Amino acid sequence: MAIDSDIAAEKLVVPEIAAPVEKHRVWGRLWGDPVARLALAVLVGLVGAIALGPLLYSASPSAIDFGRAFLPPGWGQPLGTNDLGQDQLARLLIGGRISLAVGLAATLVGISLGVGIGAVAGFYGGWVDGVLMRLTDLFLALPQLPLVLLVVYLFGDPVRRALGAERGIFLLVVLVIGVLNWMSVARLVRAGFLSLKQRTFVQAAVALGARPWGIVKSHLLPNILGPVIVAATIGVGNALLAESTLSFLGVGFPPDVPTWGRMLYDAQNYIESAPYLVLAPGLAIFLTVLCINTLGDRLRDSLDPTSR
Amino acid sequence: MLGYLIKRLLIALPTLLAISAVIFFILALAPTNPLGDLATNPSITPEVRENIRRSLGLDQPIPIRYVKWTIALFSGNLGYSFTSRLPVADLIAQRLPVTLWVIGVAYLLSVALALPLGIFAALRHNTWVDRAITTVAFMGFSTPPFFSGLVLIIVLSVRLGWLPFIYDNTLVVRDFASFTQWLRQSIMPIVTLVLFQTAVLLRFVRAAMLEEIPQNYVKTARAKGLGRWRIVMLHMLRNALMPVVTLVALDIPTIFTGAIVTEQVFRVPGIGALLIESIYRGDTPVVMAIAFIYAVLVVGFNLVADLLYGVIDPRVRYGH
Numbered sequence: 001m002a003i004d005s006d007i008a009a010e011k012l013v014v015p016e017i018a019a020p021v022e023k024h025r026v027w028g029r030l031w032g033d034p035v036a037r038l039a040l041a042v043l044v045g046l047v048g049a050i051a052l053g054p055l056l057y058s059a060s061p062s063a064i065d066f067g068r069a070f071l072p073p074g075w076g077q078p079l080g081t082n083d084l085g086q087d088q089l090a091r092l093l094i095g096g097r098i099s100l101a102v103g104l105a106a107t108l109v110g111i112s113l114g115v116g117i118g119a120v121a122g123f124y125g126g127w128v129d130g131v132l133m134r135l136t137d138l139f140l141a142l143p144q145l146p147l148v149l150l151v152v153y154l155f156g157d158p159v160r161r162a163l164g165a166e167r168g169i170f171l172l173v174v175l176v177i178g179v180l181n182w183m184s185v186a187r188l189v190r191a192g193f194l195s196l197k198q199r200t201f202v203q204a205a206v207a208l209g210a211r212p213w214g215i216v217k218s219h220l221l222p223n224i225l226g227p228v229i230v231a232a233t234i235g236v237g238n239a240l241l242a243e244s245t246l247s248f249l250g251v252g253f254p255p256d257v258p259t260w261g262r263m264l265y266d267a268q269n270y271i272e273s274a275p276y277l278v279l280a281p282g283l284a285i286f287l288t289v290l291c292i293n294t295l296g297d298r299l300r301d302s303l304d305p306t307s308r
Numbered sequence: 309m310l311g312y313l314i315k316r317l318l319i320a321l322p323t324l325l326a327i328s329a330v331i332f333f334i335l336a337l338a339p340t341n342p343l344g345d346l347a348t349n350p351s352i353t354p355e356v357r358e359n360i361r362r363s364l365g366l367d368q369p370i371p372i373r374y375v376k377w378t379i380a381l382f383s384g385n386l387g388y389s390f391t392s393r394l395p396v397a398d399l400i401a402q403r404l405p406v407t408l409w410v411i412g413v414a415y416l417l418s419v420a421l422a423l424p425l426g427i428f429a430a431l432r433h434n435t436w437v438d439r440a441i442t443t444v445a446f447m448g449f450s451t452p453p454f455f456s457g458l459v460l461i462i463v464l465s466v467r468l469g470w471l472p473f474i475y476d477n478t479l480v481v482r483d484f485a486s487f488t489q490w491l492r493q494s495i496m497p498i499v500t501l502v503l504f505q506t507a508v509l510l511r512f513v514r515a516a517m518l519e520e521i522p523q524n525y526v527k528t529a530r531a532k533g534l535g536r537w538r539i540v541m542l543h544m545l546r547n548a549l550m551p552v553v554t555l556v557a558l559d560i561p562t563i564f565t566g567a568i569v570t571e572q573v574f575r576v577p578g579i580g581a582l583l584i585e586s587i588y589r590g591d592t593p594v595v596m597a598i599a600f601i602y603a604v605l606v607v608g609f610n611l612v613a614d615l616l617y618g619v620i621d622p623r624v625r626y627g628h
Contacts, residue, residue, distance in 0.1 A: 138326050140558060141610060143602030145565040146583060150599050151334055153587045241452050245569055248454045249584055261454075268458060268573070271473075275462045282455035290450040297446070 026226070029302035036298035039291040046288055050096035061090035061258060073276055080276045088280055091258040096284060098259045102174055103240035109178025110239070111232050114185025115221075121186065122193025123216060129190070136183045144180050145245065151176050152251050165254050173252055177242045185231050192224035226303040233296035237289045244285050260285045312624060316614045320607050327603040328381060332374050335596060381600060387593040389586075396597045400579055404601070407578030410494065411567050414501035421506045426513025427540060433518060442514065448507025453566045457500040457573035464496060471496055474575045497574045504566055512555045516548035523547075549620050557613035560606050 030036050054061075064086060073080045080088050121132040152172060159168040196202055196219070205215050246252035247261030255262065260281040267277035368376070380387070386396035429441040465473035472493050520526065521544070529539045568580030575581065579598055586594035618624045 138323065138330075140561075141323050141603075141606055142327060142330065142561065143564055143599065143606050144561045145568055146599040146602040147331070147334070149583065149587055150331065150595060153590075153595060154335060237450070244452060245454065245565065248452075248569065249572055251584075251587060264454060264458065271458060271461055272466050275466060278455075278458045278462065282452075282458060286451050286455055289452070290447060293446065293450045 026302050039294040043291040053093035061094045095258040102243040103236045105174040106177035106239035107235040110181040114182035118186035118189025122190035139183050148176050177239050230300045237292035386597040389594050390591045391589050403579040403582045414498045417502045418505035422509035426510045430514045430517030445507040445510045453569045460496050497570045500570050512552045516551045520544040520548050560609045
């Protein structure tokens with residue numbers, strides 16, 4: 001799924017740099033798009049629910065009560081209860097915080113790595129570029145999920161012991177997902193830098209004696225910000241999916257941390273008797289990822305009006 | 309073409325070496341004991357443990373271990389499983405055909421669906437047909453396979469009772485009845501993968517075709533009176549397929565990710581399921597070998613994509 005940002009790279013870098021689009025016009029165009037507006041509204045709603053929900057909704061996400069096990073959705077338990085009698089809505093709200101936090105943090109790691117590596121490769125060129133691009137190719141050929149599973153399997157226990165169950169695995173998952181998802185951004189930034197370096201305003205800055213870091217900071221980076229934001233948006237969705245996949249396979253967070261993927265993992269055993277346990281967390285993941293992807297897609301279109 | 313193939317192979321080998329290095333150093337640097345439960349199991353004598361350590365080469369310095377491990381790996385010696393004591397290669401050979409069957413059929417179906425739909429959507433750009441197709445595709449690729457798989461189970465197995473929801477790996481195809489049963493149990497895993505892959509492919513095909521529509525060669529072809537069908541199939545599609553193949557090659561790791569998840573959802577006894585089982589059991593040799601097998605598969609399919617590139621683009625074939 002890194003591919004989408006690659007399409008973005010191919011399509012965006014050139015036209016966007018050829019005609020810098022004014023910021024407010026981009027947001028104006030995005031806001032004028034009803035689908036984007038809907039996606040944004042749903043996303044804000046979801047984030048709001050996750051942020052404020054646990055404060056307003058009083059049921060405990062962890063209290064075990066076997067007398068209340070497998071209650072179908074209804075009054076008192078809007079999304080039903082699981083095999084331990086825990087309230088699903090409360091778990092969904094708490095789990096959403098972790099899932100989204102992992103998505104955002106992993107994207108931050110991935111984008112930082114990607115921008116850093118892409119900038120160095122594009123700016124210095126030559127053998128540095130060659131080495132870094134081979135590295136990028138290598139990472140693109142890695143079997144991602146098996147490697148993530150391998151790393152979490154081998155490093156999970158010691159990290160858990162050193163930093164605590166929840167914090168340790170959080171850091172590990174964020175790092176692993178981030179480290180395996182920087183390649184498309186690196187390519188995009190590199191391509192942008194290479195084409196920008198030919199431009200007169202950059203050459204003028206060089207001629208005027210601007211320091212390399214100054215050129216990167218004030219001339220190159222701001223001009224590739226658009227595509228990077230698009231890649232970051234889609235990256236959050238992908239990272240969230242990656243974390244859910246890990247948890248769904250039972251290798252991510254411990255059972256008492258109800259991430260959405262973990263809830264699905266627990267629910268699949270009761271799929272015949274209690275399908276509602278599957279539907280709620282699954283729909284939460286689907287809806288969040290769908291909105292994030294839609295937003296990224298529309299953002300790309302509004303940055304590059306020629307693509308429509 | 310042969311020279312091109314050899315050149316590609318020469319690039320694939322170092323990639324495999326590099327990936328094996330990545331896998332090896334992850335293991336070598338891991339603070340956990342790679343012996344897993346064996347290290348703490350009281351029923352194993354120190355001598356046996358030492359022998360296992362030596363058989364894994366753990367008593368030697370890391371660079372030597374890496375060279376030995378790689379040589380063993382490339383000569384097909386993947387070691388022995390801790391839990392079943394069987395050669396890892398045998399375990400994998402048992403499981404690999406199921407995985408390849410599911411992935412292969414799913415991918416062929418996805419291509420068969422995505423090509424016509426993508427072309428159709430591009431030719432009907434901005435009509436309701438195009439919007440309907442792209443919206444469905446968009447939803448398709450935002451749906452994680454573990455969710456679509458579980459929904460299929462709920463609808464088709466639990467509610468309607470049409471299909472068995474667990475893949476029966478003891479099933480032997482002997483007669484027509486067992487053959488249909490085998491087909492029936494393959495339907496849902498394949499559909500789950502097809503839903504996702506078709507969505508991804510369709511978006512690539514549509515985007516690539518849209519790039520070709522305004523090209524001059526299309527106008528020329530139309531001006532000299534070629535039929536619409538001919539222009540689309542012989543001229544535009546061939547050009548559009550080049551970026552599609554590139555994107556597909558980049559997307560290969562995701563295919564395997566989807567396959568692991570699908571195998572887990574439907575309990576398909578493929579190598580993805582074996583990987584997860586081995587992780588739960590702490591069976592390090594199997595985990596390592598499967599991670600490497602996936603690397604081989606990814607690199608192998610990349611080679612196939614490269615060959616397709618040669619088939620589609622004569623410039624590649626003749627080494628320009």
